[in-house]
Amino acid sequence: MAQRLKPVDVVTIGVGLTGSLTALELAKTGLKVVGLERGAPRDTVPDFQSPAIHDELRFSIRKAMMQDNVKEAVTFRNSADQTALPLRRWGSFLPGTGLGGSFVHWNGQTFRFQVADFIYRTHIEQRYGKKFLDACGPDLTIQDWGVTYAELEPYYDRFEYLLGTSGKAGNIKGQIQPGGNPFEAPRAREYPTPPMKETYFGALFRKGASDLGYHPYPQPSANLSQPYTNPEGLALQQCVFCGFCERYACEHYAKASPQTVILPVLLEKPNYELRTNCQVLRINLDSTGKKATGVTYVDAAGTEYEQPADLVLITAFPLNNVRMLLLSGIGKPYDPKTGEGVVGRNYTYQTVGGPTVFMDESININPFMASGANGTMIDDFSGDNFDHSQLGFVGGQYVGAIMTNGRPIEFHPTPPGTPPWGLEWKQAVARHYNHTVLIQQHGTSTASRLNYLSLDPTYRDAWGLPLLRMTFDFPDNDIRMSQYIADKVVEIGRAMGGTTVARGGTKRPYNATVYQSTHNTGGAVMGDDPGTSVVNRYLQCWDVSNVFSIGGSAFPQNGTYNYTGTIGAMTYWALDAIKNKYLKSPGPLVQA
């Protein structure tokens, strides 16, 4: 029997980016907030210090910062006619665990989505006609978000200033800015800090892309170019290019993370309580099923507690947001046979994978001297920035020389035809290690009625609850898109001076064992129609109005860019609605 605790105002399930941000804003209003984090507490000092933090075997290969998939895995299959099996080692994506969540081990690539992304179906139908989407694929379930870029802009701005993002504006209030990205959505003001120094590989890309008429710009980064103090009064330091961002925590206070930009202020609040090593099992509902009464969780000693709360915020990794809804019986689970139900529907991912450009031995790239978000890139092929009318697909990718590390276990590019082991392989690694540029293609993932998340009928976690089951493969539309852009990017590689350019592009079937991206989106999507969304435009559950599901799970489909910036903006957007509307008059913020 669970031990019943004293009721509180707010509980967050997970204390990562969204969990710490929501807790901070709501604690400022005086509410009693409890953060339940399944992983361990950790901080820059002492947990992230060198040399222990630069242990490539421990963090990159054995993935020490990720969700423990002995206790809690995800099962996977490519299509509904297959039997899903548990992913016992993380491969394609890396859900973090521990205080700060995945916002600790991220690369710091901090983008905004474009204007068209939020009104995607409307935009595509207006530009290309109503029949165009059907021609791209009969199974595509693209939809609008229910919120617009203009509505989110102030919240993007606020989030970037929280992080201290280093970048160069390309469009301030409609005025194109030299040196920035001319395709970017209009922003109210410049980035808080200037862009990072351009790398040599970035300069080579800039030249090659410029020669072909494209528009290179410096990648926006949350690994800062200079010291910065954010509006919460927390100081960040300048990145030293150690090359250990993604899969690692920053030892230098240079990367924005909950530990650097949120938690020191939050943890001082007397009305905030952090409880780590606490695994939430479910959200409890009252007899009507329309109101949450709190959550049930298990602590590290195995003791079960019931924590009553007026407001429950699901602020876990996107996949776990969806699982929590399914485990709690909130919202109707999606059924791919009938197309009915919403929880688990429109699970999307990210199309990644660009060419490898092999250079002459006289060109020294020094890939180890790196930061996680220090690329030079173009948006000429992002989203709907180019005419799709004759192409038979929707979507696009950004393209850039973005090399996040030259770590010895992971980074050893060799040209096609090199044997995968032995003397010849070793010689090729030595020849190419310092003379190779990786180009990233990174883009949209189109929602399909065939791809979804559900509870696994067979496999269970350490607490006896069904694992999340992922059914996913890239729609043909996304393959055509990626392959079209792959051809263009080979030309850039040659223009950079590449002697051999190994072509990139996304292929089917999707392989869950090879790292691609941790941008798992959708499954609890936002929208204006309860028939096609789980949460309304304020991320409030249609069916249980005192539960909000916050994060990448709310994306109806995934856009071109890394999702952290948009998650941050959406979180602030939802928080304003909670503070200014919901708390004054609890209940549905939008009438279904």
Place this chain on the structure above:
Amino acid sequence: MTRKRLVRSAVAAMLVAGLGSAPIGVAHTQSGPPRPDVKRGAVIVTQGTARGAPACAQCHAFNGASDGSGAFPRLAEQSSYYLSKQIRAFISGDRVNAVMSPIAEALSSDDIADVSAYYAAVSAPFPPLPAADAALVKRGEELAKVGSAAKDIPACDNCHGPGGAGEPPAIPYLAGQYGRYIAFELHMWQRGFRKSSPEAMAQVAKRLDDQDIAAIAAYYQQVGSGADAVASH
């Protein structure tokens, strides 16, 4: 291994040994002496230059161990890239020192390269120094290896290498460096007199108090000098 390959290996080893003092990445011209010239560096260290630079050895000793007072840093085996960068900093004004600044100005760019290469190549024993307070060393070790959560100070070893061994070529070793010198330089950064490394060292130094600085200095002085075995275990 065949006899022919053995001979080839031996020749290669001799070639490597001959070039051992030249830092990686330094281009050798077709004619003239190789740059940097370690032997010429040794002459300057011993005798000074015609342009008026005194012999480096007067303060830093022939073996780079300096004189033990702590007024002058230990240079032995410090990377030549780092050393020459510091001499140039004394010329540009990024570092200011009444003794060293005029000496640096009397050195040509070849002189700088040669003396830096010389001191990078010599090794020296650690002179016996009085033991510091054990509690102070312990506190210094904590800052060096772990940092301070309360002050947002990352561990010194993050950049200066495990045990302060250095991350050459750019980042100097601290292990065995004179505590008085370390403390003096941290104060110089703190007060804005040392302008090199504004993005890292100046930031860190400003978050240290006098006690922290004394502790870090005491800790690194005894690392590598044999005394650290006691402090570490």
